[in-house]
Amino acid sequence: MSAAAQPAVQLRWERNGTFAHDYTLRGNGATLRFPKLMSARAQGSIGDRSYTFDTKGIVRREVTVLQDPFDQEAATMRLSRGGGTLELMDGRRFVLVREGMLKLSWSFRDDRGRELISFKVPAFKPRVGEVTAAPSVMSDKALPLLLLVGWYVVIQMLDRMGASH
DSSP states (O other): OOTTTSOOEEEEEEESSSSOOEEEEETTTEEEEOSSTTOOOEEEEETTEEEEEEEEOSSSOEEEEEETTTTEEEEEEEEETTEEEEEETTSOEEEEEESOTTOOEEEEEOTTOOEEEEEEOOTTOTTEEEEEEOGGGTTOTTHHHHHHHHHHHHHHHHHHHTOOO
C-alpha cells in the first residue's frame, strides 16, 4: 500500500496528573518533562532518543534542541507569532503554523507546504493534544523530533496565552 493510500496515524499527548508538568504521547510512549515548574527547559524522550529543549529570548525567541547524552545540537527553532521555523542540523526546515486565530491548532509543514503533523488542543482541555501524522512522515527520521518539539512549542504558546491551567 502506498503512503498516500495509508490512513493518517492518530496519537494523543496527555498530561500525567492534574498538577504535573509532564506529558506522555499515548500510542507511542514518548515523554516530555519540565523538571522545574517555572522553567522553559524540558527533557523529551522517544524510542532510544533523548533531547533537551530550552527557549531563550524575549523579543526574538528561539528554541535550542540538544540531543543527549553529549548535548549535540540537533535543531533550532525560531519562534514567531503563532508558530515558527524549525531547522535541523542536516539543513531541512519545517514550518509550524497556527491554523487560525480562534483555534488551538498547529501543524508542521515541509518546504512544499504539505502538512506532516498536526496538533489540536480540544476546547476546555488545554493539556491534551490530539496529534495526526501523515503517512508520508511515518518513515522520516525527523518524526520523533517533530513530535517532541512540536508539543514543546505548543505548550509554550499555551502558557503565553494563559490557557495552561
